[in-house]
Structures are given as structure tokens and as C-alpha cells.
Amino acid sequence: MNDLELKIKGKIPGPDTGIEVRKSVCAICDPGTQCGLDLYVKDGKIIKVAGTKEAPHSHGTLCSKGAATRQYVYSPERIKTPLRRTGERGSGEFEQISWDEALDEIASKLNAIKKKFGSESVMFFSGYAKWARAYLMRFAMQFGSPNYLTESSTCATAMVMAQQLTYGAPAGPDFKNTNCVVYWSHNPSATKSLNLKGIDKKIESGVKVIVIDPRVTDLAQRADVFLQLRPGTDGALALAFGHVIVEEGLYDKDFVANWTRGFDEYKQLVADMTPEKAAEICCVSAADIRAAARMYAEAKPACVHFSAAPVVHHTNGVQNYRAVFCLIALTGNLDIAGGNRMNPPSLVHQPGGFPTREREFTCASKLSELPERIGSRRFPVWTRLCNEAQACDIPRQIETGQPYPLKAFFALGLNYRMFPGSQEFIDQLCKLDFIVDADLFLTDSAKYADIVLPACSSVERREIRCWPMGYVQFTQPAIEPIGEAWSDVDILSELSKRLALGDELLEAGIEACVEWMVEPSGLTVEELDKHPEGMWVPSAKPPAERKYLNNGFRTPSGKVEFVSSVLEEFEGEGLEALPSYREPAMSPISRPDLADEYPLVLNLGARLPMFQHTRTFRLPWTRALSPDPHADINPEDAAAAGIVDGAWMTIATPKGKVVVRAHVTNLVRVGDVHMYHDWPQANANDLIDGDYLDPISGFPGYRSSLCRIAPANGEGKGAVDD
Amino acid sequence: MTRKTLCFDSKKCVGCYACTVACMDQNDIDIVGDGLMYRHIAHVESKQAGEVRIVHISMACMHCDNAECLDACPAGALRRDADSGAVFVRRELCIGCHACAMACPFGIPRFGRDGTMQKCDACYARTRFGYDPACVEICPTGALSYEDVNEATAVRLRRFSKSFA
Numbered sequence: 001m002n003d004l005e006l007k008i009k010g011k012i013p014g015p016d017t018g019i020e021v022r023k024s025v026c027a028i029c030d031p032g033t034q035c036g037l038d039l040y041v042k043d044g045k046i047i048k049v050a051g052t053k054e055a056p057h058s059h060g061t062l063c064s065k066g067a068a069t070r071q072y073v074y075s076p077e078r079i080k081t082p083l084r085r086t087g088e089r090g091s092g093e094f095e096q097i098s099w100d101e102a103l104d105e106i107a108s109k110l111n112a113i114k115k116k117f118g119s120e121s122v123m124f125f126s127g128y129a130k131w132a133r134a135y136l137m138r139f140a141m142q143f144g145s146p147n148y149l150t151e152s153s154t155c156a157t158a159m160v161m162a163q164q165l166t167y168g169a170p171a172g173p174d175f176k177n178t179n180c181v182v183y184w185s186h187n188p189s190a191t192k193s194l195n196l197k198g199i200d201k202k203i204e205s206g207v208k209v210i211v212i213d214p215r216v217t218d219l220a221q222r223a224d225v226f227l228q229l230r231p232g233t234d235g236a237l238a239l240a241f242g243h244v245i246v247e248e249g250l251y252d253k254d255f256v257a258n259w260t261r262g263f264d265e266y267k268q269l270v271a272d273m274t275p276e277k278a279a280e281i282c283c284v285s286a287a288d289i290r291a292a293a294r295m296y297a298e299a300k301p302a303c304v305h306f307s308a309a310p311v312v313h314h315t316n317g318v319q320n321y322r323a324v325f326c327l328i329a330l331t332g333n334l335d336i337a338g339g340n341r342m343n344p345p346s347l348v349h350q351p352g353g354f355p356t357r358e359r360e361f362t363c364a365s366k367l368s369e370l371p372e373r374i375g376s377r378r379f380p381v382w383t384r385l386c387n388e389a390q391a392c393d394i395p396r397q398i399e400t401g402q403p404y405p406l407k408a409f410f411a412l413g414l415n416y417r418m419f420p421g422s423q424e425f426i427d428q429l430c431k432l433d434f435i436v437d438a439d440l441f442l443t444d445s446a447k448y449a450d451i452v453l454p455a456c457s458s459v460e461r462r463e464i465r466c467w468p469m470g471y472v473q474f475t476q477p478a479i480e481p482i483g484e485a486w487s488d489v490d491i492l493s494e495l496s497k498r499l500a501l502g503d504e505l506l507e508a509g510i511e512a513c514v515e516w517m518v519e520p521s522g523l524t525v526e527e528l529d530k531h532p533e534g535m536w537v538p539s540a541k542p543p544a545e546r547k548y549l550n551n552g553f554r555t556p557s558g559k560v561e562f563v564s565s566v567l568e569e570f571e572g573e574g575l576e577a578l579p580s581y582r583e584p585a586m587s588p589i590s591r592p593d594l595a596d597e598y599p600l601v602l603n604l605g606a607r608l609p610m611f612q613h614t615r616t617f618r619l620p621w622t623r624a625l626s627p628d629p630h631a632d633i634n635p636e637d638a639a640a641a642g643i644v645d646g647a648w649m650t651i652a653t654p655k656g657k658v659v660v661r662a663h664v665t666n667l668v669r670v671g672d673v674h675m676y677h678d679w680p681q682a683n684a685n686d687l688i689d690g691d692y693l694d695p696i697s698g699f700p701g702y703r704s705s706l707c708r709i710a711p712a713n714g715e716g717k718g719a720v721d722d
Numbered sequence: 723m724t725r726k727t728l729c730f731d732s733k734k735c736v737g738c739y740a741c742t743v744a745c746m747d748q749n750d751i752d753i754v755g756d757g758l759m760y761r762h763i764a765h766v767e768s769k770q771a772g773e774v775r776i777v778h779i780s781m782a783c784m785h786c787d788n789a790e791c792l793d794a795c796p797a798g799a800l801r802r803d804a805d806s807g808a809v810f811v812r813r814e815l816c817i818g819c820h821a822c823a824m825a826c827p828f829g830i831p832r833f834g835r836d837g838t839m840q841k842c843d844a845c846y847a848r849t850r851f852g853y854d855p856a857c858v859e860i861c862p863t864g865a866l867s868y869e870d871v872n873e874a875t876a877v878r879l880r881r882f883s884k885s886f887a
Contacts, residue, residue, distance in 0.1 A: 001847075006847045006850060006851075007847070007851060009847040010845065010847030010848040010850070010851060010853065011748065011848075012847075012848065012851050012853060048747055048748060048856075049747060050744075050856075050859055050860065051859075051860060060859065060860075061740070061860055061861065061862040062740060062744070062860050062862075063738055063739075063740050063862065064738055064739035064740045064742065064743040066740075067740050067743035067744045067747055067860055068743050068747070069747075070747060188736075189736035189737065189738060190738075193736060193738045193740065193862040193863065194862055196736060196862065196863050197862060197863065200733075200734065200863075204884075216774045216776065218736045218737075218776070218778075221775060221776065609736075609737070609738040609739055610739050610743070620753045620754045621743050621746050621747070621751070621753055622739075622743065624753045624754075624759070625739050625742065625743075625763075665767060666767055666769050666774040667767065667774060667776060
């Protein structure tokens with residue numbers, strides 16, 4: 001091979017090879033980690049991807065999902081044109097129609113429904129990607145519907161609520177400046193491998209690591225203390241930490257005296273939860289609890305690295321995480337360098353160190369003039385703290401028509417299997433008059449829509465992103481859209497014209513909207529457009545420490561609330577103002593009657609590194625790494641049930657049954673079954689009821705219920721590709 | 723002086739598969755057709771005295787200096803890139819006799835639907851021009867590197883020495 005041939009084989013960019021590197025951002029996973037993408041483009045087509053080296057958050061790396069971007073973008077399953085349903089809902093039978101036909105039909109149907117049943121009867125839903133959420137919420141508000149909903153009805157929001165109830169706003173871990181980090185149910189190896197960068201050096205420099213997880217993780221092996229607790233008992237463990245810290249006088253007495261509410265009540269609550277008692281509940285050693293509690297309390301500054309869903313996916317989830325977050329305040333580690341710091345979001349839920357008008361852009365203030373939201377009676381705390389409606393209450397409201405009937409559902413990316421009792425969820429949705437879904441692929445959920453719209457992936461559109469170090473990127477499309485795909489914002493912009501919403505800004509398109517949102521930061525689209533690879537924001541500032549000294553905390557009392565003023569209002573409805581521990585509603589302890597027949601704890605929702613929900617299931621590269629639905633079980637449980645590694649087994653609950661492959665591993669506790677979710681042929685979330693929910697947040701108790709396992713004996717194999 | 727080569731540090735690997743997929747992207751692997759993965763991840767568990775350990779290993783061709791596959795190949799299909807030292811296969815010459823597979827102590831050679839051998843070539847077409855192999859370029863933890871092997875071992879020697887502190 002000559003040099004040019006070699007360069008072409010190596011995909012080396014340059015004028016001689018005709019390969020150009022274009023910058024974008026990977027939006028397959030969550031805004032918290034999205035990485036800079038280098039797209040190697042030749043003749044308008046991506047021939048290779050790599051991470052963007054100058055991206056200050058991802059430093060040129062990607063995960064296995066981002067590495068598979070080419071198969072994501074060029075999947076043969078991409079929807080090429082708008083579609084109109086011709087068969088039964090769910091059948092997947094559609095006819096191709098033009099954008100004009102699709103948008104006109106959507107506009108006329110939505111306006112007709114609005115006229116007849118009121119604008120609140122139309123729901124506006126966002127799944128992944130999350131980038132267009134501010135635009136969708138604005139769209140819903142302008143349409144006059146309070147029912148803007150997202151998949152965050154089962155992810156992350158309850159964790160935010162636990163912090164809002166306790167100290168007003170989320171406070172993230174300041175890993176860079178800490179002496180001790182508590183990973184409370186966070187496994188970056190599977191979800192955020194970027195977060196592992198720098199951990200080696202930190203550990204070598206003497207930073208203490210505490211890991212709390214029902215599974216043995218990579219981090220757990222490197223921890224000074226690892227507490228492998230029974231799923232759903234995080235609250236008891238956190239209260240025992242509080243017990244040790246209070247009993248041994250390790251708490252921050254000045255902070256507690258001046259900046260907290262209800263310490264005496266909290267003191268009584270933790271007095272009852274001795275490490276010995278918690279050891280029994282959580283199945284860990286009391287000595288380890290004491291050691292971890294002392295380590296965290298004495299290391300100041302120390303931080304808690306929390307996670308979006310695992311702790312709040314329990315029927316006592318918000319209170320369990322509240323008990324954890326109380327420790328941050330108790331030890332005086334709140335809003336200080338190296339502790340947990342408040343850093344308000346700039347764009348798409350992410351802090352960027354600069355002010356924007358994204359919140360104003362959503363028109364959330366209109367909510368107070370609109371009818372009540374879905375879920376507002378059943379989950380009043382959610383409605384108080386969050387601008388969204390609670391989607392887990394949709395099936396009930398469709399079924400009963402109370403407090404008012406629902407008629408239409410407009411979605412940017414729906415995955416109905418996100419919801420507990422998924423089949424009932426979609427069955428209820430089918431009763432609606434009109435469903436629209438925009439997606440990249442004709443997913444199982446999209447098959448239920450009356451009109452399906454083809455959406456762009458991140459590399460085909462413009463979107464604005466920011467990162468906590470004060471970096472921002474307003475991407476340019478790196479390639480032409482696939483088929484006739486449109487950006488979600490273009491869809492909303494064009495629809496708002498046809499619905500005659502009178503929203504000049506949204507009609508003007510994404511550049512005008514971005515210009516309006518970033519105005520307070522001093523940024524302009526003109527400046528952003530000069531840096532498609534991203535830029536440092538000149539006005540960005542790191543968050544100040546101890547902001548509460550000037551403003552107090554954003555709680556009703558202005559203090560950290562061990563006793564929550566908001567929850568106090570609902571004590572009559574069975575909620576508790578203190579972060580008390582309650583057993584998962586279905587556990588061997590709370591339901592010994594059920595446990596006879598279903599002796600194992602079922603934990604749904606563990607992640608594998610190559611999948612983010614279903615988003616990379618259909619890509620051959622990632623799917624080849626884990627082709628079948630499976631669940632992790634301990635060798636002891638496997639032997640007792642007569643199941644060998646790799647064999648098909650059934651997981652049965654009082655609600656239903658699935659057939660999956662057994663992965664026999666010592667990484668999980670004896671008595672626990674950890675099942676990976678979202679598989680079409682073995683939907684984990686159908687194993688629990690749609691009303692198995694945390695009464696504060698409305699979040700499903702995915703991570704703790706009861707099940708039994710048995711060899712499949714050929715059963716269900718036909719339903720699974722074997 | 724030794725040459726740069728693919729180095730792997732199991733202490734840093736978290737088994738995330740970024741390397742495996744980046745390799746398939748670089749090499750346009752048609753995994754549902756005749757393509758095969760060149761880089762494999764093994765998750766190795768052990769349990770001793772009640773303590774559970776897991777180690778992740780990212781494995782591909784070692785590009786041995788004394789490569790037994792090269793000696794075993796009767797068809798001259800295995801070659802060494804003079805510049806980088808990488809061992810690569812010319813599939814158009816491969817006769818599918820599997821001699822390389824029998825000779826390789828690491829179980830690396832694999833055979834696609836057309837019967838010819840496929841494996842990692844250490845991205846010699848990239849390293850020639852100063853670019854890292856695709857797997858190294860993407861690795862989020864630095865477990866994979868492309869460097870002088872003696873430099874890599876020196877780092878480990880220091881790390882090991884420190885453990886006596």
C-alpha cells in the first residue's frame with residue numbers, strides 16, 4: 001500500500017483523503033455526560049467517530065454507545081418520512097405522507113380536540129433526547145395545556161425533589177476538592193465511564209472512598225468501606241449514619257444550630273436507628289456502618305455522589321434519599337468546596353456557570369392560570385415542587401376521566417416500557433382519540449401513534465449544550481438529515497404556526513430562541529456560531545460557596561429542613577415530615593405472606609454499559625455485546641433453583657412472568673435478582689403494578705419487589721430469539 | 723530502544739466496551755455479516771475468603787515480537803509491518819488452514835464466513851501517521867495505551883513499589 005492508500009485505510013483526515021472532521025455532540029445518553037463527537041465525514045457521509053479532544057468534559061473519549069453512533073444514525077430502521085396509521089394501533093401498518101399533510105392533520109385534530117374538550121385534554125410528552133424539553137414545555141403552555149410530561153416521571157425528578165424538600169435545590173458533589181466521596185448507589189462503569197477519569201489519582205492522593213450499593217461494582221472494590229445493602233434500605237442506613245454522627249458529636253454544631261429546622265425531632269428519629277438495628281435491616285455489619293459514618297463526618301470536606309434513579313425507585317424512595325441528603329447538612333458539607341454544592345442549571349438541566357432565560361422561555365409561570373395537572377391530587381408534593389405533570393397517573397385519569405377526560409397525546413420520543421405496568425399504560429393510551437409520536441425509529445411505542453414524524457439525531461440538527469466548567473456548544477448539523485427527518489424544534493416551530501398559537505419567538509426558529517435564552521450571559525448566536533466545537537463562556541463563574549449566608553435556602557423556612565414544612569402540610573394524607581424509614585411495600589419483611597411464594601427481592605433497572613434504555617438495542621455493534629434479555633442471580637440461589645449460568649429461566653411475580661437468561665454471579669447478594677430492563681420480549685416493568693408507587697413522588701418501586709425464579713424448561717423460548 | 727505497542731492495564735479497565743465498538747467502527751466491521759470483533763472483553767470473577775473480586779480484561783492481538791502465528795502460517799498471509807512492528811493478516815492470501823489459531827497462545831485468530839482469518843492490526847495505518855489506535859484513542863480510563871512497553875512497565879513498577887508504603 002502506498003501512503004495515500006494507508007491513510008484511507010486508517011481514516012486519516014486531510015485534503016488528500018477527502019476526510020473532514022466535523023464537531024457535534026452525542027445525545028444518546030443523558031445531558032449530564034454528553035460527550036463531544038468528532039465525526040469523520042467523507043462525501044457527506046460519516047465514516048468514523050471519535051471523541052472531541054478539546055471538549056473539557058469528555059477529553060476525547062466516548063463510551064460504547066457513542067462509539068456506535070454510525071449505526072445509530074444510519075440504521076435501516078430510521079423513519080424516512082411522516083407516516084399515517086392504516087392498521088390497528090400497534091400493528092405497525094402505516095402509509096407515507098408528506099410533512100404538509102402530517103402537520104395540517106395534527107394541527108386540525110389538536111385544535112378540534114381543544115375546542116371540544118379543552119386544551120388540558122391534550123398531553124405533551126418528552127422522552128429522550130432531552131434537548132428539546134424547554135421548547136416542548138413552551139409549546140404546551142402556549143397551547144394552553146398544563147399537561148407537559150416527560151419520562152422524568154420515573155427518572156431523576158424524585159431525587160431532585162428529595163433535595164428540594166431538604167435544602168431547596170440540588171447540590172452536586174465537588175469531587176475535585178474533596179477528601180472523601182460517598183458513592184451512594186452510583187456505578188459509573190455501567191453508566192458514566194467518564195466519571196471514572198481522575199479517580200485513580202484521587203485514591204492515590206489519599207481521598208477516602210465509601211461505596212453503598214446492593215451490587216459489587218468496580219468502585220466497590222476500591223472503596224475504603226463498601227456497604228452491600230439490601231435493596232430499598234438506604235433510608236435505614238442513612239439514619240444509622242446520622243445516629244453515629246449525632247451520638248459521637250461529629251456533626252457541625254454551628255451549622256445545625258443556625259441553618260436547620262427540626263434538629264431535635266431528627267435527633268430522636270436517629271436515636272432509634274442504632275447501627276445494630278440498621279445492620280439487621282440492611283444486611284451489613286454494624287462496625288462497617290460506624291466506620292463509614294465516622295469517615296464521612298470526619299473527612300471534611302466530604303461529598304456524596306448520588307444518582308438519578310436507584311434510590312428513589314422504591315416505595316419510600318424520596319424519604320430514603322432525604323435521609324441521605326440530611327447527612328450533608330448535618331456534617332456541614334453543604335455548599336462548600338469539596339462538599340455538595342448548589343449550582344443552578346443554565347441549559348437542559350445542566351449548570352454552565354452562566355445565567356440564561358431558559359426557565360422563562362418555558363413559560364412555566366402560565367401553569368398557575370391553567371387547570372390542574374395530571375397527578376396533582378394523587379401526588380400533590382410532586383405538583384408543588386415540579387413544573388411537570390406526573391405521567392404515572394395518566395392510565396388512571398384516562399380510565400376514570402377524573403378530574404377531566406384526556407383525549408390526545410403528542411410525544412417527542414415515547415417509550416411506554418418506561419412505565420410500571422407498561423401494558424396497562426399503553427392499553428389506556430389506546431383509548432385516546434389521537435396520538436402523535438416523533439422518533440428516529442419506528443419503535444414499538446411509535447407503532448401506536450396515528451401520525452409518526454421522523455426526527456433528526458443530534459448530528460443532523462443544531463442544539464445548544466453547556467457543561468459545568470463554563471463551556472457551551474451550539475452545534476451545526478454535521479450531515480444532511482436522514483430521509484426527510486426534521487429537528488424536534490423545527491417540528492414544534494412549524495406546528496405552532498399551523499395551530500396559530502401566536503408565538504412569534506418559537507415560530508422564528510431555533511437560532512432566535514437560543515439568542516433569546518442566552519441573552520443574560522452576554523453570549524450571542526453570532527459568537528456561538530464561530531465555535532461549532534464549543535467555547536468557554538467569558539462570563540461564566542464557578543458557583544460561590546455558602547450562598548445561603550445571603551439568601552437562605554429555598555425552602556419555606558429558609559433553612560435546611562430535617563422536618564419538611566411541605567411534607568408537614570400533608571401529614572393528614574399519610575406523609576411524614578421527617579425522613580422516616582419504611583420497608584419497601586413488597587419485601588420479605590413487609591410482606592412475609594407473599595415471601596413464602598416469592599422469596600427473592602426483585603430489582604429492576606440495573607444498567608449495562610452498552611445500553612441506555614432501548615436506545616442502542618437495535619444497533620448490531622452494541623447488541624452483539626449482549627444479545628439476550630438477562631438477569632443477575634447469585635450462585636446459591638441459582639443452585640437452589642437448579643439453574644446454570646446462561647440457561648433460560650423464568651422470573652415470576654404476582655403480576656406477571658418473563659423468560660430471560662440467567663447470569664450467575666457473585667456480584668449480587670444471595671436473595672436478590674437484578675434484571676436489566678426495557679426488553680421487548682421480556683419487559684421487566686410489566687412485573688410490577690402500575691400503582692406500585694412512592695406516594696410522595698409517584699415514582700415506581702422498580703428496585704424492590706418480590707419474585708421467584710425457576711428453570712424455563714423450554715417455556716417462552718418461542719418468544720425469545722434463541 | 724523498544725517500539726511503541728498496545729499496552730493494557732487491568733487495574734484501570736472497567737469493562738465498558740468502548741474499545742470493542744471503536745475498533746468495529748474503525749474497521750467497518752459488519753458484525754451481522756462476515757465481520758468479527760477483534761477486541762474482546764472478559765469479566766473475570768473470583769471469590770476468596772468471602773471477598774468477591776472482578777477484573778475486566780480487554781484482549782486483542784498482542785503483536786508478539788516472536789509471533790508464533792507468523793511462523794505457523796504456510797501461506798505467507800501474516801505479515802509484520804516494518805514501521806510499527808504490528809502483525810497483520812492479508813486475507814486475500816489466507817487459505818483458512820487455522821495453523822495460526824493453533825499456534826497462538828492467546829486464542830486471538832478468528833475466522834469469518836469466508837473462512838479467512840480476521841484480527842487486530844494495531845491500526846498500523848493510523849500509527850504510521852501519528853494517530854493512536856482507535857481503541858486507545860477512545861478508552862475513557864486510560865487502561866489501553868500505545869506506548870513504549872518499558873515506559874508502561876516503569877509506571878507499574880512505581881505503583882507496585884508504592885504499595886509497600
